[in-house]
Amino acid sequence: MKSKVETTINEQIRREEFSSRLYLSMAIWCECNGFPGAAAFLYRQSDEERMHQLKLVHYLNDRGGKAVLMSLEQPEGSYTSLLDVFQKVMHHEEYITASINDLYGVTLDEKDYTTGNFLQWYITEQIEEESTMRTILDKIRLVGNDKAGMFHIDKELDAMTAAAAPIPAV
Numbered sequence: 001m002k003s004k005v006e007t008t009i010n011e012q013i014r015r016e017e018f019s020s021r022l023y024l025s026m027a028i029w030c031e032c033n034g035f036p037g038a039a040a041f042l043y044r045q046s047d048e049e050r051m052h053q054l055k056l057v058h059y060l061n062d063r064g065g066k067a068v069l070m071s072l073e074q075p076e077g078s079y080t081s082l083l084d085v086f087q088k089v090m091h092h093e094e095y096i097t098a099s100i101n102d103l104y105g106v107t108l109d110e111k112d113y114t115t116g117n118f119l120q121w122y123i124t125e126q127i128e129e130e131s132t133m134r135t136i137l138d139k140i141r142l143v144g145n146d147k148a149g150m151f152h153i154d155k156e157l158d159a160m161t162a163a164a165a166p167i168p169a170v
């Protein structure tokens with residue numbers, strides 16, 4: 001594997017690992033602030049990000065590279081509202097999408113079409129995640145400060161999480 005591709009995949013491994021920590025931090029805040037459904041949703045999201053990380057780790061090692069873990073910054077631990085949490089989730093997912101697109105660009109520049117093909121899974125995953133987060137964010141915006149509405153959204157997040165497919169082992 002070309003070293004530029006390997007380095008960029010390792011950077012993506014760091015970003016996926018940070019995503020997992022960030023969502024864990026958000027889940028903790030939700031759990032401690034009366035949003036058990038949002039907490040369940042974000043705990044699961046944290047596990048998903050760990051799976052995204054691990055999939056890259058295995059790919060890199062299987063292709064003759066070596067996954068390297070880097071130090072991570074401390075994720076933000078306090079939020080002003082559920083809206084604040086999901087605005088930040090959305091912002092973070094957009095950042096990850098851009099990062100995957102850049103990584104895909106590197107594989108094209110380096111003519112590593114196998115890795116480019118592997119990354120298609122991430123490209124599709126990002127479309128789905130952005131769409132899910134946008135829908136949740138729209139609902140939170142719609143209820144504004146209405147407590148009953150917020151309670152309902154939290155219940156809905158709980159139901160969504162309970163109905164979600166198990167996270168596949170990689």
Ligand code: FEO
Pocket residue numbers: 016019048049052093096129
């Ligand atoms: Fe693995 Fe949601 O980015």
